[in-house]
Amino acid sequence: MAPPDRGDVPRDTSPLAAANLTESSVLWESAARMSSWIEFLLHPEEHEYDRTVIYPDGEKREEPGPVTKANPRPGHVDPVDLPYESVLAGHHPSQFLHGMAAVATQRVQQADSILGIGADALYSAYWLGERQMASLVDAFPPDWQNSSTTGANAYSFLLVLQDVAREMHELLNEFCGIAARYAVIVKRVRDNLIHAAEELVQGFEDKFANKGGVSVNVVSVALTGIAAAAVTYLTAGVAAPAAGAAVTSIWSTMFTDAAKKLLTESKSDQKSAPEKIHGYWWRDIANSFLTRQAEIMSEAKEEVDALNDKILDLYGQVDKTIINSLLASSYGS
């Protein structure tokens, strides 16, 4: 339900635009509805509904509409409104969009994401080192290797390549999945913020209808739903001409695997359920959302930091002598 006399899109869409939220964004619908409510609550001068009334003794009270008093001017009988301010005075619409702005533009879910191409490339490099280089070494003619200096030299030359492939093996293996995990983290932030925004709107609607406190259970989107949703969303995109169906397939598989891995980890972490969006006053409900938004972003930051550490750790385990030796040698163009 939209706020009274308003639609599901705020009159002023500039905060949405500033957050790079466009109608084509998956975040748009929930962001726009939430913003419409925030705008409604921030501008009591545009309606006759909820506001914070400032009483003559300086006390501020949340009221469901304007409060009048007798006209103090001699000869005037018409009542006058007590001064008021927004129930969310001090807030700005952009505060509620900071989280969404941080995940508004990443192209990570689409099939033509550069991350998908990278994952495909890394997987190819991994597979070549893991399988083809090993089978090439196995296929080396043993008679030639044992009976000829040329054969022995050629075999040694090949073994260097196998050493490099082995050294890069673990890095490449993990590296493929890390890109997908970044994509899943971004998607999960999006899903959780959409969910939180929808619950905030529900909280506002309940508060408006009941004029009482609400306690809305905002639970992070269950990760169990991410895997299937991710694949559906990915394959719905248009594959890049250069990438093609193979990349789409590999990327969606990796995306799904990464989502499952995160699900397993979150179960083992036994994280406590996020705090409910709650509050008696409008301000409390709004602040509850802001707290939840901060938690979502903080958790996601930790996860991205962990991915960064993982890459550094993996590369730290690679024997640089072998790699540098290969890079220092000059063969071909």
Place this chain on the structure above:
Amino acid sequence: MSDGFVVNLKDVADFTGRAVNVRDNYHEAGQLLEQADLSDQAKKDQLLSEPNIGSGGAREFHDACVTFIDTYASHLTTVRQVHLAAAQRLDYMVQALAETYQAYADFDARSAERFTDILRSLPTGQQGDDHGTA
């Protein structure tokens, strides 16, 4: 050449064929790595949000993403360089294998020719003719 020198030309040819195949696959994967390269800031930006975010958790998340993508891009470049170096080694090896095979084949042909000449020069070298060996 070492004692007991044995070269089966067919084995060398088969192995060279396999090496060519692996080399070609390395180059194909190398092209994909080239496409995925994130040295270009515009490509990195596809994976990041716009920096005009306020402060707090969203900003910290954005900064973490920038750091991660920089690290990822840097190591992707390293992987690409290592892969390219390996592909170049394979190029070199395939070329050397082809030259070696040709050298062996030429040597074998020359040796065969010399023995053929020797056989021809012997009066009894050709079996089943009018002179025979009996």
